[in-house]
Amino acid sequence: MTDFIQLESGTSESQISAVEYQRYNSLKNGLRGIQSPNLDPLSTLGIEARNDTERRHYAELWVKQEYERTEKELKFQREVDAAWKRLMPNMLPVNMGNAAGIAHDSGGRLALFVREADCQRCDARLSAVLADKRPVDIYLVDSEGSDQKLRNWAQQHRIPAEQVRERRITLNHDAGRWMRYGNGIMPVLLQQGESGWHIAAF
Secondary structure, three states, X not given: OOOEEEOOOOOHHHEEEHHHXXXXXXXXXXXXXXXXXXXXXXXXXXXXXXXXXXXXXXXXXXXXXXXXXXXXHHHXXXXXXXXXXXXXXXXXXXXXXXXXXXXXXXXXXXXXXXXXXXXXXXXXXXXXHHHOOOOEEEEEOOOOOOXXXXXHHHHHOOOOHHHHHOOOXXXXXXXXXXXXXXXXXXXXXXXXXXXXXXXXXX
């Protein structure tokens, strides 16, 4: 019987065999570990895949894992939003800095992660960013990869079409970036600086 190592998502679909985990440890102790010291097992095995079949296999496992992680985070965030409404119904968000709410603005490009379903704070953050007239990449975390859903959301929220054509605003599917860079905060605004992306406001 083949032994399996359980990865974070908790389902059999996201398991790797003991042999694969051994290879991961070997890669981690080599050049890949130096180049990417904190890389997870699936990403490590996928990047260092020995053929296209392996690369596709690990990519599919990675997507399943990230989907499950995102679903759990979304469920928890909905409970957090509901708790705010129950416990602090009269509290308004504090807005420091410029119109987008950035207290320490480096002037770098912005990335805004929002969701369509039941998120008044997302709409408020979006309005502040648009009012600030800054270049921004908008990611809809629950678009489910549907271009039509993304377009409908943009029309409903009156995203300026001319700014989209000029690429001052881009509309994007999340594809796991929110979990990787936004720490599961919803909504969250990132800003690009000299050392990469950092959380600027939420």
